[in-house]
Amino acid sequence: MSVTVVGSIALDTVESPSGRNAEGLGGAAVYFALAAAHFTRVHLVGVVGEDFPQEHVRLLESKNIDLTGLEYATGKTFRWTGRYHDDVNERDTLDTQLNVFEQFHPKLPEAARAAEYLFLGNIHPALQREVLEQSHHRFAGLDTMNLWIATTPDDLRQVLRPVDTLIINDAEAKQLTEVNDLRQAARQIQTLGPRLVVIKKGEHGCMLFGAEEQIFAIPALPLETVIDPTGAGDSFAGGFMGYLAKEGNTEFDTLKRAVVYGSALASCTCEAFGPNRLAQVDAAEVEARYQAFRSLTQF
């Protein structure tokens, strides 16, 4: 089964203790698509400007990614600039230029509408709802951020109601529910719609909350070197949704393995600037990383 993802496509400038990467390929939908494409066909829906380098298009096309839904708009591509601290778990956003992304209204081509799995990347919840209404998915995942939780809570609640899983980080889960305890926060989110809640905790790993009190937790893989964590969360979501689409079911055991594959791809992303490492890993390396998680956690 295939996955559709809707979200940002960007040119990112990142400074980290390891160096600087100027105007590299980025955006949540890009990381998601490259990760999910390890498992299944991906339909990418997003917008770029006239300045978007063709080499990035060629890279995405060379993977298992359908770009029929890639819109070219007049103007410049979305740009983001950030700087990581010596502790790479912290970063500052230095600059955001929405450019063509500001007027983006996602239009799903037929193949994207027909995909069984849909992921709504972090965009305005009203746009996420427009996408939901165009899609014939049977399983939908959603990401959001502090901005929408604070400024458009009603729109966010409307789009949360019909989705199957929310994938957010711990700070966002606490902000959304005003509850500090993640287990209680997840339960509260489940009353808002999503029957599955995935909470990403960065260097502390990830938790999956299912129906009937089911919980799965996994630590992060301790990495030798973290070069650039940008897109790690989106790579997680891509690996998670891509694996589910490949397996074609959402049994709890499948969901657990999806969390591990998502974590495996997220860890790859951290090891180079932008999606450079994520785009290069082959199936054997992904499998080796999955086994590294087994060795780290199984007793």
Add this chain to the structure above:
Amino acid sequence: MSVTVVGSIALDTVESPSGRNAEGLGGAAVYFALAAAHFTRVHLVGVVGEDFPQEHVRLLESKNIDLTGLEYATGKTFRWTGRYHDDVNERDTLDTQLNVFEQFHPKLPEAARAAEYLFLGNIHPALQREVLEQSHHRFAGLDTMNLWIATTPDDLRQVLRPVDTLIINDAEAKQLTEVNDLRQAARQIQTLGPRLVVIKKGEHGCMLFGAEEQIFAIPALPLETVIDPTGAGDSFAGGFMGYLAKEGNTEFDTLKRAVVYGSALASCTCEAFGPNRLAQVDAAEVEARYQAFRSLTQF
């Protein structure tokens, strides 16, 4: 095989969002002993004052704990008072009265000297060395704290050299090594002596670093209610060392299971004030909690 533990025995006054527990049984050596006694015979070495309630002595004696090394000194028992925040991962120490603990020089009775496993609770590193010199152990673990890392670094390095495992929390590991990354911090600690390093991360679980790059990590069990986390770290250490002593080996697979049993007992401690729950759980409940960790983490 049996375990000897040397450390504090206290009367704790704790305020948490769940209530207040005045002058209850506490102290690192008490939590350690009650946890370790689930697995093996424990020799408790510590000091109390004339005011130490006999009911606490009877409780400890009713478990698998040898109190030959319990010294009664003239004066009052060590007292600690603390208050937990609404987020029970944070607390303030309101008062510490060392009392008889101030002049404590541990003297190990013959059975305590002969124990194969030794745990040096968090006391002045010079006293920890006095204990090491009296003991015929074949495996020694050590705990310490920010105070000794900051004020007696040379004494601490001396006692670290001959021990087998250091069990500390993440903040202490970073403080000791001046390294933010826990994997790098653990490696640096290994160059100071301990071939095994256990780093406790509170609500984020625990990591075990062995020889030859071996790493094991486990998340914390998400608890319905945390009443009082005092002594959770000491209960972890007790469960860890007690299980090792019971098994009689320190193979990496045994160490992994010891981490899980330690985490299981730590989670019990959090569910009531003081060691009330820890002292009550039976073997079936400990095993059920071990299985809860399996269900949480195995895929």
